[in-house]
Amino acid sequence: GQQVQQSPASLVLQEGENAELQCNFSSTATRLQWFYQHPGGRLVSLFYNPSGTKHTGRLTSTTVTNERRGSLHISSSQTTDSGTYFCAIGSAQGTGSKLSFGKGAKLTVSP
Amino acid sequence: EAAVTQSPRNKVTVTGGNVTLSCRQTNSHNYMYWYRQDTGHGLRLIHYSYGAGNLQIGDVPDGYKATRTTQEDFFLLLELASPSQTSLYFCASSDWGVFYEQYFGPGTRLTVL
Numbered sequence: 001g002q003q004v005q006q007s008p009a010s011l012v013l014q015e016g017e018n019a020e021l022q023c024n025f026s027s028t029a030t031r032l033q034w035f036y037q038h039p040g041g042r043l044v045s046l047f048y049n050p051s052g053t054k055h056t057g058r059l060t061s062t063t064v065t066n067e068r069r070g071s072l073h074i075s076s077s078q079t080t081d082s083g084t085y086f087c088a089i090g091s092a093q094g095t096g097s098k099l100s101f102g103k104g105a106k107l108t109v110s111p
Numbered sequence: 112e113a114a115v116t117q118s119p120r121n122k123v124t125v126t127g128g129n130v131t132l133s134c135r136q137t138n139s140h141n142y143m144y145w146y147r148q149d150t151g152h153g154l155r156l157i158h159y160s161y162g163a164g165n166l167q168i169g170d171v172p173d174g175y176k177a178t179r180t181t182q183e184d185f186f187l188l189l190e191l192a193s194p195s196q197t198s199l200y201f202c203a204s205s206d207w208g209v210f211y212e213q214y215f216g217p218g219t220r221l222t223v224l
Contacts, residue, residue, distance in 0.1 A: 001170070004153075033212060041199055041218050048212035086153060090213075098169065099144075099203075099213055101153035 002027055004089050006102035013109050019074040021105045023087030031090040032063045032070045033099065038083055046072070046085075077109045114138060115216035117202050123222045130189040132219050134202030142205045143185040144213065145169070145177060147198040154201060160185060192223045 003026035011019055023032065034046040047054050047061035049070070054061045060073040074081055084106045088099040115136045124130050136143060144159040156169030158177035166177055174196060176188040189196055202216040 031212075035215075041220070043201060043215045043218065045212065045214065088154070088213075098156050098159065099154075101146075101155070103151060103153045 002089055002091050002098075002100040004087060004100050004102040006085075006087050006105050008105060009103070010106040011108070013077050013107070015077060015079055015109055015111050017077055017109075019077055019081075019107060021072040021074075021085055021087075021107075023070040023072075023089075023102060025068050025070075025089045025100075027068070027091065028065070030092060032061075032065075033088045033090065034061055034070075034072050035086040035088065036083055037086065037104070043086075074107075077107075079109050079111055082107055082109045115202055115204050115214055117200075117216040117219050119219060120217065121220045123224065124192050125224050126193055128189075128192045128223070130192050130221065132187040132189075132200055132202075132221070134185045134187070134216060135183050136185075136202075136204040136214075137183060138204065138206075138214070139182065140204035140206045140214075141182070142207065142213075143179060144203040144205075145175075145185065145187045146201045146203065147171065147196075148201060148218075149198050157187065189221075192221075194223045197221060197223045 005024045007022045031050045036044045049061045049063045058075045063070040084104045087102045145157040146154040155171045160179040200219045203213045205211045205213040
């Protein structure tokens with residue numbers, strides 16, 4: 001099945017620093033989705049990005065499908081960015097489909 | 112924005128108990144999913160469905176049943192709950208599965224004593 005590797009597993013920053021989170025996957029993907037999980041558990045979709053580069057505010061998602069990798073760049077980090085970031089890869093399976101999640105990257109931003 | 116709701120938000124039961132988790136989406140999506148999240152494992156797919164009456168097995172189905180009664184409603188059933196099923200459960204929906212974004216509910220925290 002699809003294997004999804006995220007790195008780093010955890011990251012500690014000072015406010016204002018940038019972060020780069022990596023996602024590598026094992027087989028051809030049909031889509032890549034980035035999620036942010038609040039410390040309380042709520043899951044928020046950040047990007048649905050099958051290929052190329054997308055921007056939202058201070059966040060940039062880049063997906064290079066033929067190299068089986070993606071990245072999430074956070075610029076000028078803020079304390080409110082603290083939480084866990086998940087990469088998920090979608091792939092077809094028979095008549096259905098499924099998302100395979102990485103184990104997450106825990107980000108801590110200190111003031 | 113797609114809307115997915117889950118109930119209950121928190122549930123405590125005892126070993127051997129019967130639990131039903133409910134999920135409703137109001138966006139006419141075809142696909143619905145149940146995931147569990149445990150520390151160190153990310154989210155793992157339990158069951159999913161592409162329409163009323165349909166059920167597909169996910170990656171960690173043991174100990175779980177699921178039923179899709181309507182396009183909007185997807186239920187996860189634990190008929191003999193065990194402490195290993197203590198977890199955070201998420202429901203999600205998407206249109207046509209592979210090519211569309213998945214939208215997640217707020218999660219249900221289940222504790223089995």
